[in-house]
Amino acid sequence: MQASSRAIVSSQQGPHQDLVRRVQRARDSEWKRPPAEHTRLAFEKADRWLEAQSRPLILDAGCGVGLSTRRLAERHPDHAVIGVDRSELRLSRDHGALPDNARLVRADLVDFWRLALAAGWRPARHYLLYPNPYPKSTQLKRRWHGHPVFPSLLALGGALELRSNWAIYVEEFALGVETLLGVEGEIAAFTPGATFMTPFERKYFESGQTLWRYRVDLAPSLPRGEPIR
Template identity: 75%
Template sequence: MQAASRTISSSQLGPHQDLERRVLRARDGEWRRPSAEHTRLAFAQAERWLADQHRPLILDAGCGVGLSTRRLAQRFPDHAVIGVDRSEKRLSRDHGAIGDNALLVRADLVDFWRLAREADWRPARHYLLYPNPYPKSTQLKRRWHGHPVFPTVLALGGRLELRSNWSIYVSEFAMAVELLTGHRPAPREFDPAGEFLTPFEQKYVESGQTLWWLEVDLGAGRFDAHMAGARP
């Protein structure tokens, strides 16, 4: 059994009062920051690899040590799975061989998402698996749904799945999706039944924490019309 994991502590008792303003600001804003050179190079490598796969894409965003990427590739052998994380140290940890339908990429995730949108990538599935929350009330803009990149994430389309051990985070995410798409997915408690996708997931369960799950079908970009600021 892994070491116990502390539950998230926050002064927030419910969704952040500034959530709507931040989400709509991201929708209506224009992104001006150029993508980092190392991420452009990494994306070009991933794009060449994906072109040779001839399989639908699964994007494992913020994959950490890459265990989830490996397990998703095993779970969906007819898909090409790309795991993206900014940490070379995490990605270099040994979690066994990686299948020929999986690729780990070291890149800035925010820039990678924007480049994927520019390239018109349409992942069949898109995973956000722990932990991102930034639970301080002053940190809303660092949570994915409060970040300026959020409209771009939704504009990629596909079946987006979020997992977290913080219910407020998942509720906020659902509200942000509704603001941009007109559709509000329903968060629910989640039990992986021992089939853990990430080390965090296993640690949270073994610590007795409740996991939360949310899934939204974004289709093949059919919500683009709602998101004026989605393109970088």
């Protein structure tokens, strides 16, 4: 049966007119909200696990049901893969046993990213895979590149890959990276292989929607131990 997923509809015809201002404000303002206790505890456990792994890190941010974390761990057996999602229900979905080099973590990404930065994490690869985009023009601040955490996300460095079924969302993210770091990445439409990274990827593809991918190499822009903002 062919999947049926409605394409994203938005009043925006291009990147949000307020995006650059919001990104610059996030860069210039100190964010002082302390991390939630449950995320701090979850991060401490993940940090100990990562140290014991003694392998380069792949961070799967917003991993949903964790299928992408499994796929990445299988594809990169010489890396430690950590998938993070805030939903216990999604993380509890059964997609088979996790490989030894993978771990799923229930945590708030906004706090988890800042804790990772403060702890000196430097992922070799960093994935943001579907969906986020919050397409209403009034929802810019809920998109990752419109959120105050955006500078911390980028400061982790590594080879970052974002996927979405909304081209404008990908264009905005790329513009945010260029605004903060002056780094240009590559945006391209793509066709997934036989193994889909996430259930969303399968659903969007089988619904005939164009899938977009943004890739960029980020040099770490903050020193190890930068205070949480």
